[in-house]
Amino acid sequence: MDRLAPARAVGFLTAQPIAHRGLHDWRKGVAENTASAFAAAIAGSYAIECDLQLTSDGEAVVFHDEQLERLTEGTGLVKDLTAAGMKQLTIRHSTDRVQTLAELLAQVKGQVPLIIELKSHWDGDERLAVRALKVLKDYRGPYCVMSFDPDVIAAVRRLSPATIRGIVAERASDSYYSMLPLAKQMELRTLSHLSRTVPDFVSFYFEELPWAPITALRADGMPVISWTIRTPAEAAMARRQSDQITFEGFTA
Template sequence: MDLFKSWLVETPIAHRGYHNKNIPENSIAAFEKAIEKGYAIELDVQLLADNTVVVFHDESLARMTGNDGYLKYLNKPDLKALKLKDSKETIPTLEQVLKVVDGRVPLLIEIKNKYKVGQLEQALINILRKYKGEFAVQSFNPFSLGYFRENAPEILRGQLAGTFKTEKMSWIRKYMLRTMKLNKKVSQPHFISYEASALPNRTVRKYKSLPLLAWTIRSKEEYIKVVKHCDNIIFEKFDPEI
C-alpha cells in the first residue's frame, strides 16, 4: 500500500471528532458530525478497571464530567451516570464508536498509555481485528507501538512526537521522545504525527519516506503556515477543505 495515496494523506482528520461548545469532544455526537462533514476521526482510547476500552482523553474525569476521580478506576456500568460537559452524551466504549462509524470514515486511534504496555494494547488489537473499516493507531509511547509491531504487524501504526515543553518528565526522556530515538529499534512506525508548532525540523526530515501528520491545527492561519511542511493535518475549531 502506498500510504501517500491513502486516507492518511488525503483526508483531514478531526481531532477528537468534530466538537464545539455544543458538542463535546470524543463523543458519539462529535463523531457523527465528523462523518457528516466527510472528515476522518482522531480519538483517544484508555482502559477501565474491568478491561473495557473506552474513548476518552484525560486520566482525570474532572475537565469533561465535573466529577472527581480517575477513569482507570471505573467499570463499564459507571459510564451511564457521567455526562460529558453540559450535554446528554456519555463516555462511549470503543466498540460503541466502531458500531456507529461502521467504516463510513477512517479512524486514527491514539493509544493513551504512559505505563506498562500489554493489557490495553492487546484489548485494542482484539477489538480492531473484528472491524472492517479503515483505521490506524498512533501513540507517544514507542513501546505501545512496539507491542503492535510484534503482535499485530498488519495494523498501521504512527509515532506521535513533539516538544514536550509542558510535560513533567526527565530531560533525557523528553529528548528520546522528541527526537524519536526509539523508532528504529522499537516502534518502527508507518507514519509520523508531529507537533505542528515544531515543524519543520531536522528530526522529521530523517523520515521523509513516511507520511507526516501535523497536530493540532486550530485555524486557517495555522494551516497555511504548516501545510507545506506536512502531508496531512489533525485539526479542530475550523473546517479545512477536503
C-alpha cells in the first residue's frame, strides 16, 4: 500500500501515552471526558484523547455518546439539546459538568497534546467538523482530529488542509457496521478511502493487530496508535504493533 500523506510534524502523537477520554477513574469520582480527567492527564504528562458531539445550536461539546443516559441523569440525544442545556448536566459519579471544546482548550493550554475524535452519525453532516476547526483555528498547542468516518476526515482535509488528521479504524467486520451501505462497509474494510482522506496517522483497534494493510502503512512511515489498552499485558502486545497506545484503567 502506497504512502499517501506527505510527511508532517506528527511526533507529538507518539511522544507519550494517550489517556483515553482523559485519565479517568470512576472509583475516585473522576469521570471520562471531564475537566477532572483532563487535569489528571496533564498532571501525569499524558496526551489526552477526547470526543466531540454537536449540540442543537451547533456547538462542539466534549461528550462520547449520542445519548445522554449512560453518562448523565438526562434523557434523549445530545443533538437535541443546546450547548447551555448540555453544560447544565452533571456527569455521573462525579461533580463535573459537560464542557465545550473552547472550555477544554482553555483548560489544557497546550500543556499536553490533544487527540480529538469527531463523532459521526454517518449521515454526511459536516457541521461538527466545521465548528471544531473554527474553535481550534487559533489554538497554539499540539492537537489533531480524527474520526471513524472517512467523510468527516475528507471534510477536514478540504476545510483545513494544515490540520493534522487521522482515521480511527478496525477491520469493520462486526455487526455495528451492518447499518451502513455495503459500499461504505467495503471502504472501511479495505481502507480504499485513503486517497481522499489522506490521513497523517491511523488509530487502530489493538486486538485486530497485526493486520497487513496497517503493517504496510506503518512500514511506509505512517504513525499508528492503538486503542483501547486496559492492562500492562495488552500494552506490551500493542506496542509491538503500533507506535503509541491509547489507554485507560491503569498507569501506562
